[in-house]
Amino acid sequence: MQSTRRDFIVGVFVVIGLGAIAYLSLQTGGVSYTGPRGFELVATFDEIGGLTARAPVVISGVKVGQVTDIVLDEDLRARVMLDVRDDLELSIDTSASIRTSGLLGNQFIALEPGGEIDMLVNGDDLDFTESALNLEALIGAFVHGSTEDD
Amino acid sequence: MSNPVSDLGRQTLGFVSALGNITRFGSDVVRNLFRPPPRIARTIEAIYDLGFLSLVLIATSGFAVGAVLGLQGYTTLVRFGAEQSLGAVVGLSLIRELGPVLTGLLVTGRAGSSVAAEIGAMVATEQLDGLRMMSVNPIHFVVLPKAVAMTLVMPLLSAIFIVCAIYGGYIVGVELLGLDGGAYIASLEDSVDFREDIVGSVLKAWIFGMIIGLISTHRGYTSAPNAAGVSRATTSTVVIGSVTILFSDYFITALWGV
Incomplete structure (x- = not known):
């Protein structure tokens, strides 16, 4: 019970972090344009x-x-x-x-x-x-x- | 008998043997990485402690740093009539340098010190010896999950820091100082390159994560088994970790140009 809640929070954290990297790459880094x-x-x-x-x-x-x-x-x-x-x-x-x-x-x-x-x-x-x-x-x-x- | 020359010799030997110790410790950790069973549950727990619980600190610090950069950058740029490129100044300095380095320093203080204190306290209360007695390798069970978590968490925290800081710079530059919002974002997007800037930023944060993970666990693991030992381990983690991050930052920038 406790550990599934923690797993979920860690999952949210990883999604936020990867989202930040994706934002930097796609939006400011302009990767999308080379697609x-x-x-x-x-x-x-x-x-x-x-x-x-x-x-x-x-x-x-x-x-x-x-x-x-x-x-x-x-x-x-x-x-x-x-x-x-x-x-x-x-x-x-x-x-x-x-x-x-x-x-x-x-x-x-x-x-x-x-x-x-x-x-x-x-x-x-x-x-x-x-x-x-x-x-x-x-x-x-x-x-x-x-x-x-x- | 102490004379300056033998002092210097002793210090040099001490430094070299400390480097050798941490290298051996590091290779021990890496070897344990490939040894079953994988400690997934303990790694997730460490990611929660080191990553998620640092999130508020990283986000607010990032916002504040971005706001200051926006303010300072604006007052400097406006002298040359180039305040339109505020976004480029804020974004590039954050992505290339300040994001990974400041996140590294903050994480050293917030998470590295707690790792060192936790492992140091386990040494002092003979918990690691207890694990060894049950033939559980303490490096595999205690050290490895924390080191791996630190390595995984740093690039994520650094990216979150940068995004919050860009937002902070936007708030100050556009909302308070009346810059054009489109110009801020456009100059940011035009100047940031994916391969040169973003990849370098993530790589830097990742290396810093490894450095912090290795130093904090090593300081805790080798601390003297008493209260003073724990406090020394915590202090030296922050001192050595911060200095190593700043110096390695120079070398990463000089060697790879990121």
């Missing part, structure tokens, strides 16, 4: 700034996927693999741009659907990309430009 994979797109950028793997991919501000891998291609440009939800219909002239949330926030990729009738399929390259905003280059150009005006 059902969407389709893969490839975007090539001249400059990715501080973009890292697992950065979000958004359309109109809604998260629809994430960056899975970043490699350097043979032309020394950055090839960024995107894993995007596969229930979306994106036209082939969809453009990808690297944006920053806030001034110092994390960088993410924003997709902007275009107007073509043909749709992107798994493994396609995005033809239109916009690189990360390089603050130093921008300030440099501004300073340089203003001295030229004088």
